Amino acid sequence: MTCCDAAPTHPALLSVRRLALRGEASQECLHLWELLECSICDPRVGVQPGPPLICTSFCDRVFQACSNAYFSMDAKTQVLAPCGVKDFVCGRASEWASNGTELCLAAGFGVKQSDVMHSGVEEMFC
Numbered sequence: 001m002t003c004c005d006a007a008p009t010h011p012a013l014l015s016v017r018r019l020a021l022r023g024e025a026s027q028e029c030l031h032l033w034e035l036l037e038c039s040i041c042d043p044r045v046g047v048q049p050g051p052p053l054i055c056t057s058f059c060d061r062v063f064q065a066c067s068n069a070y071f072s073m074d075a076k077t078q079v080l081a082p083c084g085v086k087d088f089v090c091g092r093a094s095e096w097a098s099n100g101t102e103l104c105l106a107a108g109f110g111v112k113q114s115d116v117m118h119s120g121v122e123e124m125f126c
Helices: 006-022 027-041 056-066 100-106 120-125
Strands: 053-055 070-073 080-082 110-112
Touching (some): 006 027, 006 080, 027 056, 053 056, 056 100, 100 110
Parallel strands (some): 053 110
16 A cells, blocks of 8 residues: 555656666665655655654665765755766765765655664564
């Protein structure tokens, strides 16, 4: 079940596509970034007010997998996103953030400390 239509999913698709084409991301990075971008469409996450809240442990996994992928700061939104064709300043994720919490916050997500350790996709929702 999802609460999304094309309005929120199209930007997520473009973000993952940019990461695949220009970001030099690993398969694990692409997979985790897609989960992160699509979290807004998950009924456990996307219906909450404010930015989607993601577990720190999941953000750490994304940072670990994507630390060598290339990102840039969107001039309009001031949100970190995968590098695109028109971006002039691109840097590895590890140059923009020093840990998963910083990466998720810079990418426009909220971060929540998990009370219970989960595994897999459920982990991102605390």
